[in-house]
Amino acid sequence: MGRFKVVEKFVSINGEARCAGELACFIRFAGCNLNCSYCDTRWANEEKAPFVILSEEELYEYIKDTGVKNVTLTGGEPLLQPDIKRLITLLSKDKTLRVEIETNGAVDISDFVNIGDNVTFTMDYKLPGSGMEKAMILDNYKLLKDSDTVKFVVSDPEDLKKAREVIERYKLDEKLQVYISACFGKISNEEIVKYMIENKMNSVRLQLQIHKYIWSPDKKGV
Numbered sequence: 001m002g003r004f005k006v007v008e009k010f011v012s013i014n015g016e017a018r019c020a021g022e023l024a025c026f027i028r029f030a031g032c033n034l035n036c037s038y039c040d041t042r043w044a045n046e047e048k049a050p051f052v053i054l055s056e057e058e059l060y061e062y063i064k065d066t067g068v069k070n071v072t073l074t075g076g077e078p079l080l081q082p083d084i085k086r087l088i089t090l091l092s093k094d095k096t097l098r099v100e101i102e103t104n105g106a107v108d109i110s111d112f113v114n115i116g117d118n119v120t121f122t123m124d125y126k127l128p129g130s131g132m133e134k135a136m137i138l139d140n141y142k143l144l145k146d147s148d149t150v151k152f153v154v155s156d157p158e159d160l161k162k163a164r165e166v167i168e169r170y171k172l173d174e175k176l177q178v179y180i181s182a183c184f185g186k187i188s189n190e191e192i193v194k195y196m197i198e199n200k201m202n203s204v205r206l207q208l209q210i211h212k213y214i215w216s217p218d219k220k221g222v
């Protein structure tokens with residue numbers, strides 16, 4: 001039986017990526033291997049963050065009890081949980097569920113791909129404004145499928161330029177879904193749209209982080 005350090009579990013609206021606006025059951029795991037400048041879940045990454053230990057069966061039971069079909073494994077960085085493959089495998093067997101793994105781009109995903117076709121990745125590319133760009137594992141892009149998503153959170157014009165370079169270099173917009181979203185309070189959505197128009201970024205979507213419009217930007221559990 002696997003053991004997972006869970007700091008939060010709750011049902012809310014999915015704030016970003018392909019299921020944005022739909023209900024989702026979130027499982028937030030403790031700990032992260034990055035320290036992004038704009039992290040809004042830093043509390044969950046601290047050593048002293050309160051957590052409960054749950055097994056994969058207990059998490060599955062919780063998810064089924066909610067009646068929600070979208071499941072988001074998040075953090076922190078969910079793929080750092082030593083037993084995470086057991087949980088992903090269990091969830092993948094229930095074809096009524098749609099499992100999204102939010103990962104920060106700094107963990108090798110080769111051990112977690114092809115577990116099930118109801119499992120997808122939403123992977124960050126950490127831009128210079130995050131302070132974490134050096135940690136990106138670019139080989140991950142060879143493993144992503146067209147059902148997966150790469151997400152860029154931009155803080156400033158330099159980040160926009162770098163996002164475009166990365167999208168073009170790895171042909172991400174031809175392979176999968178690409179989202180750009182604003183680091184809240186750092187750059188306007190208007191500026192991002194202007195940049196997209198000027199650079200003819202046809203296959204890229206602007207992502208509004210819905211939950212930050214509904215609730216206070218730093219509210220937990222939503």
Ligand code: SF4
Nearest residue numbers: 032034036039076104
């Ligand atoms: S990867 Fe995510 S959880 Fe980790 S520090 Fe960056 S923003 Fe925070």
